[in-house]
Amino acid sequence: MSLLGCTKSGFMLCVGLSIILLAINNMNQLDNSLNVEEEIKECGFYPGELCKALFEGKPAALVVGNICQEALPPSREQGAVILQSNCSTLISDLHFITKPLSQEEVEYPLAYIMTIHKQLDMFIKLISAIYTPHNVYCIHIDQKSSKTYSQAVQRLTSCFQNVFIASQQETVVYAGFSRLRADINCMEDLVLSDIPWKHVVNLCGQDFPIKTNREIVQYLKGKWNGRNLTPGVIQPPHMKYRTQVSYKEFVHMGKSYVYPTKEEKASPPHNITLYFGTAYYALTRNFVEFVLTDQRAKDLLEWSKDTYSPDEHYWVTLNRIKDFPGSTPDAGWEGNIRAVKWRDQEGTSHSGCSGHYVRDICVYGLGDLRWLIESPHLFANKFDPSLYSLVTDCLERHYRLRVLQGAEVPVEQSWYFQDEYSSKTYR
Structure with missing residues (x-):
């Protein structure tokens, strides 16, 4: 065969291969477009399905979770709204439940x-989820907080007789005595x-309830009636460094x-x-009143001032x-206070964190929703709506629906959330 003949043959072969590859590529693009369309549909771009798909843990919903989150309305900035609104508008717009939902809850205030x-x-x-008119709430605002933040919280709390700002506020340092002191400041107010x-x-700002107020009441007045719930064990050897030398803030x-x-x-x-x-923890009133006056408790508090993370001992x-009062001398780690995904427990108590870890604690992502609602704990930590707004929005709506389903009184329209992912009220 001549050189020209070989060249022509090679050219025809290249053209043929190009046509085949182009056809395969077009088929792949078609398949991919079909897959994406199916995934987006699974993810819930139609009324009433988005959060439901996520709670069911559908793989397709998780694959395109970021797309869904970006396509939905962002979390609203509440500071300016709170400062400019009157109390009746705030209570209605933020969906606060203004009446007791059952007699059982009234008889066991928290x-x-x-x-x-x-x-x-x-x-x-958090506050709109756990608020009921027969409970009482002490809010400790870190003195490091911005002026606008503090003003907004103070404005909101002023709308309720049973919600107040701690009379003494600390500059809270992580793992410092100031964190323990903040709780005690509130306790001194609450006993009055x-x-x-x-x-x-006690809760922090990145907590959210998993159980309803009624379920929390039933749990505490059942197994823990008259007793304190403080999960823990004798100080392990690897934790002794916290109390062997003096620490400073x-x-x-x-x-x-x-x-x-x-x-x-010493x-x-x-x-x-x-x-x-x-x-x-969950502590009885008798215990709190006793701790605030008992000399042993006062001395241990004074001794703990220069220890590392004294609130954990x-x-x-x-x-x-x-x-x-209400002590549990033989107790261990039992007690379902908070659901936490610790990094070192991955593969044992949980299968992983779909968000990310901060100080070895999972900040929950979309893939953690099903684990959260199946947890036996009262509360969960930690959440960050600035990063995973869909997690907190869906959990908030799921939680409110469960709360209202257990109501023994007529439910008011403002207690429901307007579903931002459809044009319908979430109920």
């Missing part, structure tokens, strides 16, 4: 301590309340942290055995002393 410092939208979601609360529960120019010194600490007062556990330690 107290809440909420320590907050940022993310006003998340605070609004005329509302006969049974348990006090550093706050300057917007920066704050806790750092160790070379000064060794043993705890009164030969108290230290325990280690969660900083979050103070409450659980006092609750293991036999003669303290």
